[in-house]
Amino acid sequence: MGIFDFFKKDKKESVVDFTVNTLKKGYILDYFLKTWEVKSVYLYDWGNNSFAREYFLDSGDETLYLYVEEDDESICSIWEKIDILDIQPNLIEVITSTDEAPKTINYNTVDFIRIDASMGHCNEEGADDEYEELVSWTYQNRETKELISINRVGEEEFEVSQGNYVKEFEFSNILPR
Helix, strand or coil: CCHHHHHCCCCCCCCCCCCHHHCCCCCEEEECCEEEEEEEEEEEECCCCCEEEEEEEECCCCEEEEEEEECCCEEEEEEEEECHHHCCCCHHHHHHHHCCCCCEEEECCEEEEEEEEEEEEEEECCCCCCCEEEEEEEEECCCCCCEEEEEEECCCEEEEEEEEEECHHHEEEEECC
């Protein structure tokens, strides 16, 4: 080995451009004039080779969920948790008694129509084989394109979120910590 061979290290290709598909816990990104940190990553398996990732983002004074699924291209949506009782006071009873969500719901005097119902599994990235079964119903408002998602985990555990579709280019300055 000559003296100049020391400087000829194997140069592996380093990643310079990170995308929403390469986010990991601890990454930092900019969205909507704020800097956010990825606090958690959730993996979804909807069956039939359909997978998605959800990132819990924290800006210090606000939290959001970024949901990314791959189709022919990345489909991104941003979600905020809401209270199921704000939709319909007896919605939990309706779903648990029929094992089905209603075809339409009303939130903040806006009607939403169910556009999807899916059964799948979810786990937090890094948690060993702790997949939870869930049923998810997605609703959309025709005029505003707003979304509502009702997720049922187990018999009586519900998570409800309100969201909107966003474009991948709205996320910038993605960096590992």
